[in-house]
Amino acid sequence: MSALAHDGLAMTGRQLRRVRNTPGLAVLTQLMPINMLLFFGYVFGSALAMPGREYRSFLVPGLLVATAAGGLMNGMFQAAADTHRGVMDRFRTMPVSRAAVPLGQAVADLVVTTLGxxxxxxxxxxxxxRIEGGALDAVGALGLLLLFxxxxTxxxxxLGLLTRSEDAAGQLGASSFVLPLLSDAYIPTDNLPGWLRTIAEWNPISAVTTALRDLFGNAPVPRGAAWPxxxxxxGSLAWSLALVAVxxxxxxxxxxxxG
Structure with a gap:
């Protein structure tokens, strides 16, 4: 375990230096959800009638979770890039814990996400x-967000280790942008057709988004929804822990x- 911790910290440091050496990419990544907040909040917000709710308060938790789901694309691209460029092969020749390499990447991503x-x-x-719930609930919401x-990631x-190609990982990762659209991150699912509402409510993004809205005090839990x-x-804990465990x-x- 001490070897794993030592090697994991070394790999985490490597990933953080990687981010430091490409500050422009990090800034652009962080600006995207802010631009979406301003665009959706002010352009679409006036067109979406939500009785008893202000759309921007509804939207912010959804954007937080959609940004967290971006770990799928980020993790895929970085793992594929390291594999394609032979970095993973070099690591395998070194006396480094096998679990430390992917774990270090995931932990470094978590640090960057927390700051971002x-x-x-x-x-x-x-x-x-506004955070309209209690302070402990808000801390719990952020904890669920980071776990997700x-x-x-x-x-x-x-998936990145499977593809072994930066181009393939980039194309596959870009397609993941549809996942928040098939959830309640941006719009309520109440008025969706039955089959589409079922898909949206069993999307892990919907469970985490609803949990954040509930814990922040921004919106009540919808009635008659699927279990997550x-x-x-x-539901958020079950989805997140299951994904990590697998x-x-x-x-x-x-x-x-x-290979």
């Missing part, structure tokens, strides 16, 4: 979003096997 969430929260407060980001790393959305905190070992195994 602050500007989005500040802009959300500036445009009228970690889970998405684990899924992305496994009707019990959003339990895909983190798969990523470690795939990295260890190579």
């Amino acid at each position: 969430t602050i500007p989005l929260l500040l802009v959300g407060l500036a445009v009228g979003w 980001r970690f889970a998405c 684990c899924v992305g790393m496994h 959305v009707a019990h959003p905190v339990a 895909f983190l070992p798969l990523a470690v195994r795939r990295y260890s096997r190579g």
Whole structure:
């Protein structure tokens, strides 16, 4: 375990230096959700009638979760890039814990995500979003958000190690933008057709988004929804822990096997 911790910290540091050496990419990544908040909040917000609710307060939790789901694309691209460029092969020749390499990438991504969430929260407060629940509930909401980001990164790393190609990972990762659209991140699912509402409510993004809205005090839990959305905190934990339990070992195994 001490070897794993030592090697994991070294790999985390490598990933953080990677971010430091490409500050422009990091800034652009953080600006995207802020631009979406301003665009959706002011352009679409006036067109969406939500009785008893202000759309920007409804939107901010959804954008936080949609950004967390971006861990899928980020994890996929970074793992594929390291594999394609032979970095993973070099790591396998070194006396480094096999679990430390993917774990270090996921932890570094979590650190960057935590810091990157602050500007989005500040802009959300500036445009009228408020935390209307208790402080402990708000901390719990942020904890669920980061756990979900970690889970998405684990899924992305496994897929990136499978593709072994930056181009393929980029194209596959870009297609993941539809996942928040098939959820309640941007619009309520109440008026969707029955089959589409079922898909949206069993989307992990919907459970985490509903949990954040509930814990922040921004919107009540919808009635008559599928189990993950009707019990959003339990649903978020179940989805996130299941994804980590499945895909983190798969990523470690795939990295260890190579080829």
